[in-house]
Amino acid sequence: MNTPRLSSADRLDLVRSPILKGVRAALALAGRAFQAAVATTLVLLSSAAFANAQTVINAGSPSGTISTATPSLSVPVTITRTDATPNRLFHVTFQLSGGLTLTGGTAGILEGNYLDSSGATTVMNVMDNGGGSYSVDGTILGAPCNNVALTGTLFTIPVSSSDTSGTGTVTLTETVLRDCDNADLSSSVGTAASVAIENVLPVVTVSAPNGAEFWAVGSTHAITWTATDNVSVTDVDLAYSTDGGATYPNAIATGIANSGSFAWTIPAVASSQVRVRVTAHDPAGNAGADASDADFTIGQWSLTASSGANGSIAPAGVTLVNDGGGQAYTITPDANHHVADVLVDAVSVGAVTSYTFTNVTANHTISASFAIDTYTITASAGANGSISPSGAVSVDHGANQAFTITPDANYHVADVLVDAVSVGAVTSYTFTNVTASHTISASFAIDTYTITASAGAGGSISPSGAVSVDHGASQAFTITADSGFHTLDVLVDAVSVGAVSSYTFTNVTAGHTIAASFEANPSV
Numbered sequence: 043m044n045t046p047r048l049s050s051a052d053r054l055d056l057v058r059s060p061i062l063k064g065v066r067a068a069l070a071l072a073g074r075a076f077q078a079a080v081a082t083t084l085v086l087l088s089s090a091a092f093a094n095a096q097t098v099i100n101a102g103s104p105s106g107t108i109s110t111a112t113p114s115l116s117v118p119v120t121i122t123r124t125d126a127t128p129n130r131l132f133h134v135t136f137q138l139s140g141g142l143t144l145t146g147g148t149a150g151i152l153e154g155n156y157l158d159s160s161g162a163t164t165v166m167n168v169m170d171n172g173g174g175s176y177s178v179d180g181t182i183l184g185a186p187c188n189n190v191a192l193t194g195t196l197f198t199i200p201v202s203s204s205d206t207s208g209t210g211t212v213t214l215t216e217t218v219l220r221d222c223d224n225a226d227l228s229s230s231v232g233t234a235a236s237v238a239i240e241n242v243l244p245v246v247t248v249s250a251p252n253g254a255e256f257w258a259v260g261s262t263h264a265i266t267w268t269a270t271d272n273v274s275v276t277d278v279d280l281a282y283s284t285d286g287g288a289t290y291p292n293a294i295a296t297g298i299a300n301s302g303s304f305a306w307t308i309p310a311v312a313s314s315q316v317r318v319r320v321t322a323h324d325p326a327g328n329a330g331a332d333a334s335d336a337d338f339t340i341g342q343w344s345l346t347a348s349s350g351a352n353g354s355i356a357p358a359g360v361t362l363v364n365d366g367g368g369q370a371y372t373i374t375p376d377a378n379h380h381v382a383d384v385l386v387d388a389v390s391v392g393a394v395t396s397y398t399f400t401n402v403t404a405n406h407t408i409s410a411s412f413a414i415d416t417y418t419i420t421a422s423a424g425a426n427g428s429i430s431p432s433g434a435v436s437v438d439h440g441a442n443q444a445f446t447i448t449p450d451a452n453y454h455v456a457d458v459l460v461d462a463v464s465v466g467a468v469t470s471y472t473f474t475n476v477t478a479s480h481t482i483s484a485s486f487a488i489d490t491y492t493i494t495a496s497a498g499a500g501g502s503i504s505p506s507g508a509v510s511v512d513h514g515a516s517q518a519f520t521i522t523a524d525s526g527f528h529t530l531d532v533l534v535d536a537v538s539v540g541a542v543s544s545y546t547f548t549n550v551t552a553g554h555t556i557a558a559s560f561e562a563n564p565s566v
Contacts, residue, residue: 097123097219099134099196100232101212107238108203108210111327114145117199117212117235119178121156126190129227131181132157133218134196138174140210142237145200153180154195160188166197175215187222203239207272210237244271244322244330246278251318253336257308259364265294265304267332269322275300279321286315286337294318312342312362314405341365345399346407352379353412363402370398373410378439382413415439417479426453427486437476444472447484452513456487489513493547493554500527500560511550518546521558530561 100122104115119134144150148168157164157180166180178197182189203210212235219227250266257263269275280294294306300322319333342362349355353375363369373395375381381393386408391397399406416436423429427449437443447455447469455467460482465471473480490510497503501523511517521543523529529541534556539545547554 097121097125097227097229098232099132099214099217099229101136101199101214101235102233103235104237107240107326108201109240109326109328110243111329114200114202115237117201117237118154119196119199119214120154120194121196121229122193122232123229124192125227126192127227128187128222129157129189129191129219130187130222130224131179131218131220132196133177133179133216134214135171135175135177135216136199137213137215138176138201138210139213140237141203141205141208141239142174142201142210142212143203144176145202148176150200151176151178152198154197156191156194156196157182157189159191159194160186162186162189177216181220201237203237204241205239206242208239210239211235212237238326240273240324240326240328242272242324243328244269244275244324246320246322246330246332248318248320248332248334251316251338252334253317253338255338256341257338258341259308259310259312262305262307265306265318265320267302267320269300269302269320269330271322271324271328271330273324273326275322276325277323279323280304280306281319281321283317283319283333284311284313284315287317287319287333290317290319290333308340310342310362311340312344312405314339316340343367343402344405345369345402346405347371348407348409349373350409350411352376352414353381353410355408355410363399365403367402368398368400369402370396371408372396375412378415379412380415382411385409385411417476419443419445419473419476419480419482421445422481422483423447424456424483424485426450426488427455427484429482429484437473439477440475442472442474443476444470445482446470449486452489453486454489456485458485459483491550491553493517493519493550493556495519496555496557497521498557498559500524500562501529501558503556503558511547513551514549516546516548517550518544519556520544523560527560527562530559533557533559 100120102118102120104117106112106115108115148170151168153164153166162182163184164180164182166178169177171177180196199212214231217229217231219229221227246267246269248267250264265280269278277297278300279296281290282292282294283290295304298304315337316339317334317337319331321329321331323329342364345361345363347355347358356372361369373381373384381395384391384394384397386397387406397408416438419435419437421429421432421435423432430446435443447458449455455469458465458468458471460471461480471482490512493509493511495503495506495509497506501521504520509517521529521532529543532539532542532545534545535554545556
């Protein structure tokens with residue numbers, strides 16, 4: 043259904059325009075308000091031509107009662123006519139009284155099936171006149187204008203009320219119908235709608251159980267109450283809570299007579315936070331309730347067992363135990379895991395694999411947590427270097443663990459032993475898929491440099507050859523000419539230091555060379 047809105051001015055002008063102003067004025071108004079609503083100029087017909095038509099517009103009384111269970115009812119405004127003259131437009135004003143208000147404002151008023159029964163495009167507009175009075179206008183837009191329905195619903199009015207009780211009314215105060223030529227069609231106001239209002243809740247008082255009782259499982263006790271209502275109490279529902287009245291998910295009895303007493307066989311529900319609620323209903327669907335003022339106890343206790351990931355506890359979940367009874371639990375970790383801790387009533391009892399409750403007189407909880415098995419890799423380093431991480435390193439089962447071996451400045455890794463077996467002078471090592479404990483140790487040595495000493499014919503240098511020297515150390519060399527020879531020159535790193543008989547390298551930080559050359563003494 044296409045229901046665009048008209049402006050208030052156009053709607054009122056169109057509805058209230060005197061017919062005798064003529065065809066030209068009517069067509070001008072229709073063109074402004076509905077655009078193509080009237081496409082053909084027709085001669086206006088006198089309203090007297092329809093004086094004998096029997097058309098009645100009624101406000102129908104809805105079934106049911108406005109209540110807390112049904113906060114809104116819908117009032118249909120209907121039309122009944124005997125004249126099948128095509129009807130293009132209606133205008134209805136109604137008055138709400140007796141505590142009724144419009145539910146959802148004017149947008150809640152919905153067009154019915156009357157105007158569009160022929161498949162035409164329609165528009166409806168609602169005006170709030172103030173004081174509970176509203177006007178509703180509906181029209182067929184354009185052609186065809188062939189609505190010849192004799193009955194139907196013009197629109198529906200949703201109403202609600204905050205009054206405690208009474209009867210509200212919807213009274214039609216004005217009706218206007220127009221034919222396809224914008225001429226009046228005779229109509230009259232029919233019945234007013236009566237809407238019953240009943241928002242009073244039943245009053246309930248629970249007398250037993252009302253707190254501090256102990257009711258044993260399997261025994262029978264009387265739930266007692268009183269329930270009254272300004273009309274009547276049709277039936278009551280009974281339910282109980284095991285969370286101190288926070289929720290009532292457990293039905294005891296539903297739809298029973300308001301006798302004031304019910305024999306309850308106590309179920310096997312162990313709790314010290316039980317309350318009973320009685321809910322009374324009246325004919326309008328209103329519900330009033332009362333519950334035990336305080337908690338009472340049902341004589342079984344709940345032992346709630348839970349476990350974290352990677353293990354289990356048996357039995358798991360909630361186990362019901364009679365007062366003074368007991369229950370044993372077994373805690374089992376998964377493969378390659380172990381019990382980390384067991385909490386009883388949130389207090390640790392250690393990493394035990396079994397626990398037994400004895401002489402139970404209260405609710406309890408037991409929860410087990412688990413951890414993966416771990417192994418220790420003991421990492422150590424000798425002087426002049428480090429290994430990281432060091433010390434006792436904990437590694438999860440199946441995990442990897444990398445170590446970095448770092449010598450001090452001017453030192454180098456001498457060797458790395460894994461489980462006492464050399465893996466070489468490596469600077470890193472990774473244990474993979476660890477399933478046992480291990481050791482890793484690193485040793486270090488100072489950096490050394492080579493001084494290559496050589497001597498030509500006619501003499502010697504000592505020490506000679508490749509001489510290893512620690513970082514920062516000194517190394518002395520002695521140059522000795524053979525008999526009949528003398529030192530000609532000494533070259534250090536290919537640079538002459540003269541015909542010296544000795545030379546000392548100090549604070550050695552790199553490799554060097556030293557070479558001595560000799561010459562025969564001249565003949566005398």
